Amino acid sequence: MKTALVTGASSGIGYAFAQTLAERGYxxxxxxxxxxxLEQLANNLQSSHNITTEVIPQDLTATNAAQNLFNIVTSKEMNIDLLINNAGFGxxxxxxxSSLDKQLEMIQLNITSLTALTHLFLSPMREKGTGGIINISSIAGFQPLPYMSIYAATKAFVLSFSEAIWAENRDAGITVTCVCPGPTETEFFKVANFPDSAVASAQQNYTSPEAVVKAAxxxxDKQQANVVTGGLPNQLIVNIPRFLPRETLVSAVAQQFRPHQ
Incomplete structure (x- = not known):
């Protein structure tokens, strides 16, 4: 049986990944x-799907957290066939x-830990000549996002980074796929302190975590470098900006996201 490691597995998209992969026999x-x-989820999945689960509590905003996680996995002699870098926040x-500490924690989690985990688990995959990595970006990674500037920048990094290492590793038996969801029915907007009016607007275009995971x-499975989930509206959001002057685009997005006085 194959083994998958899922970060941010306690809720939202990570939770849905855990459920779906358990159904696939991982x-x-x-x-x-x-x-x-995590323990509640692990117990439910073990009893429902006859799989083994390992729970590792880890705050990936902490310095060296990725290395600590890798060391724990290695010490338990677990071989990771699929890495899901899902943990992140906005x-x-x-x-x-904004709080500088919070912005730096976002960079640490969304970029630094993701990059470190990718590097650490990619090396043994290359040695075996097989494996896979799924990195969660966002449709926000396709353009600058005023009032969510750091979040969008981190997701642009994830998209660019993932596509590059997809090309580097596709002939080595390893698949790297970057997933770019739009508004998803998770705790993201609550954690990001979005105003109620913006949350209400986003809810009109919500995709379920299960639908995101299915598309991912x-x-x-098709070895795609990236996928934008959520149907036509999100395809328009990520593709129309290519045909607009960048200042026009950023000004329009700023008008849409500007906090109400």
Missing amino acids: NLVLVARSQDK DYGVFAD LEAF
């Missing part, structure tokens, strides 16, 4: 900050007025 390594939620507001795994 053994699971579940990673998040909340040990109680923050809404004017950059100059279909793209991964």
Whole structure:
């Protein structure tokens, strides 16, 4: 049986990945900050799908957290066949007025830990000549996003980075797929401190975490470099900006996302 490691597995898209991969017969390594939620999920999946699960509580915003996680997995002699880099968060507001510590934590989680985990688990995959990595980006990664400037920039990194290593590793038996969801029915907007009006607008275009995971795994099975989930509206969001002057685009997005006084 293959083994998948899922970060941010206690809720949202990570939770849906864990459920779907368990249905596919994967053994699971579940990673998040909340040990109680992970253990409940692990117990449910073990009893329902006859798989083995390993729970590793880890705060990936911490320095060296990725290396610590890799060391734990290695010490338990677990071979990871599929890495799901799902953990991440956003923050809404004017950059100059935002908490610097929170912005740096976002970079640490969304970029630094993702990059470190990719590097650490990719090396043994290359040695075996098989494996896969799914990195979660966002449709926000396709254009600058005023009032979510750091979040969009981190997701642009994930998209660019993932596509590059997809090309580097496709002939080595390893698939790398970057998943770019739009608004998804998770706790993202609550954690990001979005105003109620913006949340209400986003809810009109919500995709379920299960639908995101289904599209992600279909793209991964086809060895695609990336997939934009959520149908035609999100395809328009990521493709129309290519035909607009960048200042026009950013000004329009700023008008849409500007906080109400």
